[in-house]
Amino acid sequence: MATVEQLSNALINADRAGDVEAARALAAEISRMRAASPETASTLPQTQQPLEPQQADARDNLLGRADTFMRGAADTMSFGLADEIAAGGDALFNPLFGTGQEGGSLAERYDRNLKAQRATDELDAKKRMAERLTGQILGAVGGGVGLARNGLSATTNAINAGKGLAGVSKAAAVEGAILGGAQGFGSGEGVDGRLGGAATGIGLGTVVGGALPSVATAVSGAIKGATAPFVAPFRPGAYTDKALRTYLQRSGKTPEQIADIMRSAADDGQSMYTLADAMGNAGQRALVPVTRTPNDARQEVTDFLVRRQLGQPQRLANALAEGFDAPQTSDQVSRALTSVRDIEADQLYTAARRGAGPVNVTPILERIDETLSPGVNRVVSPRDNIGYDTIEGALARVRRMISDGNSQVTDFNALFRAKLDLDDMITKAEGQGAGNRANYLSQVKREVDRALENASPAYRNANDTFATRSRVIDSVAEGQAAKSGRVRSENSIEQFNAMTPDQQQAFRSGYVDPIIADIESLPMGPATNRARGLTTPKYEQEFQAFAAPGRAEQLGNRIGRENRMFETSNAALGNSRTADNLGDIDDMANFDPAVLTNLLTGNWKQAALTGARQAFNAGKGLPPRVVERVGRSLVETDPNQALETLNRVRGQQVSRDQLRAMILESMLQGSNAGIARISP
Numbered sequence: 001m002a003t004v005e006q007l008s009n010a011l012i013n014a015d016r017a018g019d020v021e022a023a024r025a026l027a028a029e030i031s032r033m034r035a036a037s038p039e040t041a042s043t044l045p046q047t048q049q050p051l052e053p054q055q056a057d058a059r060d061n062l063l064g065r066a067d068t069f070m071r072g073a074a075d076t077m078s079f080g081l082a083d084e085i086a087a088g089g090d091a092l093f094n095p096l097f098g099t100g101q102e103g104g105s106l107a108e109r110y111d112r113n114l115k116a117q118r119a120t121d122e123l124d125a126k127k128r129m130a131e132r133l134t135g136q137i138l139g140a141v142g143g144g145v146g147l148a149r150n151g152l153s154a155t156t157n158a159i160n161a162g163k164g165l166a167g168v169s170k171a172a173a174v175e176g177a178i179l180g181g182a183q184g185f186g187s188g189e190g191v192d193g194r195l196g197g198a199a200t201g202i203g204l205g206t207v208v209g210g211a212l213p214s215v216a217t218a219v220s221g222a223i224k225g226a227t228a229p230f231v232a233p234f235r236p237g238a239y240t241d242k243a244l245r246t247y248l249q250r251s252g253k254t255p256e257q258i259a260d261i262m263r264s265a266a267d268d269g270q271s272m273y274t275l276a277d278a279m280g281n282a283g284q285r286a287l288v289p290v291t292r293t294p295n296d297a298r299q300e301v302t303d304f305l306v307r308r309q310l311g312q313p314q315r316l317a318n319a320l321a322e323g324f325d326a327p328q329t330s331d332q333v334s335r336a337l338t339s340v341r342d343i344e345a346d347q348l349y350t351a352a353r354r355g356a357g358p359v360n361v362t363p364i365l366e367r368i369d370e371t372l373s374p375g376v377n378r379v380v381s382p383r384d385n386i387g388y389d390t391i392e393g394a395l396a397r398v399r400r401m402i403s404d405g406n407s408q409v410t411d412f413n414a415l416f417r418a419k420l421d422l423d424d425m426i427t428k429a430e431g432q433g434a435g436n437r438a439n440y441l442s443q444v445k446r447e448v449d450r451a452l453e454n455a456s457p458a459y460r461n462a463n464d465t466f467a468t469r470s471r472v473i474d475s476v477a478e479g480q481a482a483k484s485g486r487v488r489s490e491n492s493i494e495q496f497n498a499m500t501p502d503q504q505q506a507f508r509s510g511y512v513d514p515i516i517a518d519i520e521s522l523p524m525g526p527a528t529n530r531a532r533g534l535t536t537p538k539y540e541q542e543f544q545a546f547a548a549p550g551r552a553e554q555l556g557n558r559i560g561r562e563n564r565m566f567e568t569s570n571a572a573l574g575n576s577r578t579a580d581n582l583g584d585i586d587d588m589a590n591f592d593p594a595v596l597t598n599l600l601t602g603n604w605k606q607a608a609l610t611g612a613r614q615a616f617n618a619g620k621g622l623p624p625r626v627v628e629r630v631g632r633s634l635v636e637t638d639p640n641q642a643l644e645t646l647n648r649v650r651g652q653q654v655s656r657d658q659l660r661a662m663i664l665e666s667m668l669q670g671s672n673a674g675i676a677r678i679s680p
Contacts, residue, residue, distance in 0.1 A: 068131040240629040250282035255646030262639035276634040287572035290631030297628035309526040323555030325548035330513035341469035348462030356412035356456035475503040479510025531562035
């Protein structure tokens with residue numbers, strides 16, 4: 001059995017070797033032996049009295065500092081469980097490798113190892129705080145990056161999903177609570193210590209996590225805002241892409257969607273549709289600083305928008321003509337249809353006359369005499385001097401064309417000529433507004449047609465064909481009438497749907513022609529939006545119903561784009577010139593004669609202050625070089641070029657979002673080290 005003297009020597013050696021755990025064990029054994037045999041301890045030389053461990057630092061070297069760094073990283077990445085994990089590993093594998101700690105049960109070995117691990121951590125925290133803290137911070141960075149890349153970070157997922165500051169802060173608060181609770185639990189000792197540490201960690205993690213995105217955004221914004229005026233003039237490309245990224249995000253569209261919108265416009269004949277138009281309100285507002293502040297692209301963009309708007313009447317007229325398949329005016333269509341009808345009628349009626357037999361005009365005379373009797377008798381034996389009214393006069397004229405009172409017309413051609421004369425009389429009466437006279441004459445005409453049809457079977461076909469062609473011609477006028485605001489869209493649509501295809505096409509020509517005429521008659525100027533009048537509920541319903549088959553959607557899209565292009569021009573140019581004037585004044589103010597005057601008079605201080613003020617004013621907002629680049633990008637009309645630009649800036653945004661997510665996640669993880677120190 002070792003003596004107290006031997007144990008004291010061993011204690012001194014262990015203390016020199018830095019074996020803290022062994023030194024403590026030896027000191028405890030010596031104390032026990034002294035308590036059991038006080039006389040033995042009193043006989044020991046003064047130099048051989050048991051020494052308290054001097055805590056010699058055997059880790060104060062390069063390897064020790066490297067190990068301290070690694071242990072700090074492991075502590076953060078394991079949520080404070082690195083010492084337990086190391087102690088458990090030693091307890092399991094030390095008996096196999098014979099490290100001298102293999103005695104006792106598994107639990108005893110674990111307890112001894114855990115004490116040794118924590119003693120080492122305490123010593124490192126006191127003497128190598130920089131190495132341990134650096135390891136904890138870099139461990140947090142590594143852990144945060146790992147969580148972010150593997151989709152296990154709520155904060156990263158919120159950023160990647162494009163959520164705003166509120167959404168990211170909420171996710172960070174939840175994640176901070178989880179990570180803080182885990183770190184507090186892992187850093188505690190005993191059941192009560194771990195539960196208390198977890199509770200403290202959850203509270204601190206929630207507060208830190210919820211505040212971290214706002215603080216990071218504020219700090220980042222302050223730094224960028226302070227440096228942008230000085231950096232942007234030298235890196236216009238980077239700041240142009242940043243501005244476009246902002247507008248792309250505000251538009252709520254992907255680059256592919258914007259490019260598809262521009263391609264559809266080009267396919268529909270609207271190749272002047274720009275990137276700003278496709279972005280919507282975000283793109284329109286983005287053009288405001290381009291046209292309102294001095295820059296090299298200002299005139300170029302303004303001229304483009306003005307020229308484009310001046311071409312709106314021609315584009316709308318073309319869109320309506322194509323949408324209704326009506327390239328000719330209603331008058332041209334009516335004349336063409338009438339000419340075709342008359343040529344066809346001549347052919348058909350000529351054939352009908354060649355095969356005709358004698359006609360029977362008795363039913364015609366009877367119809368006339370229903371009105372003229374006893375007037376005819378008065379003609380033969382007049383009893384008074386009362387003359388015919390206009391209706392009777394017209395009917396008497398027709399009667400005289402087919403009978404002289406004694407004989408009647410039996411020749412088909414003679415009656416047919418009378419029929420043509422009768423047609424002219426009806427047309428004249430209608431033109432004079434004599435509706436009643438036209439009605440009586442029309443009744444007679446029907447009897448004439450029956451007599452001609454009975455005399456020639458081919459006449460019926462000619463008459464039916466003529467009537468059909470006439471109804472098509474009449475549809476042109478019906479379309480013109482339907483355009484009026486006094487006609488309800490429900491009624492005109494019902495009327496249109498009841499027509500034959502030929503009648504519908506004639507109706508379209510009559511309907512759209514006055515609309516095109518209205519568009520072309522409006523005053524010229526970039527401030528006039530002719531498309532706006534085509535978006536009333538009546539037109540929207542009727543355009544969908546009356547447009548040529550398969551063209552309603554395209555027509556609606558083209559009108560919608562014309563409205564959007566006007567909105568873009570109006571947003572960028574507007575009617576007020578105040579903003580333009582202020583921009584011009586500010587541009588001229590950049591040359592201040594006071595600076596030169598102060599320099600020539602030797603007032604260096606005042607010259608410097610004036611120059612600094614001008615530099616600050618010039619630095620406010622985006623510099624002209626960035627604004628002009630943004631302006632030229634926004635009026636891009638090539639879908640492929642626009643897609644290339646937007647894909648580039650979106651890729652940069654994704655990279656920036658990923659970097660932002662990793663930084664926030666690392667900061668969130670790094671706060672766990674502080675939480676771990678507070679929680680126990």
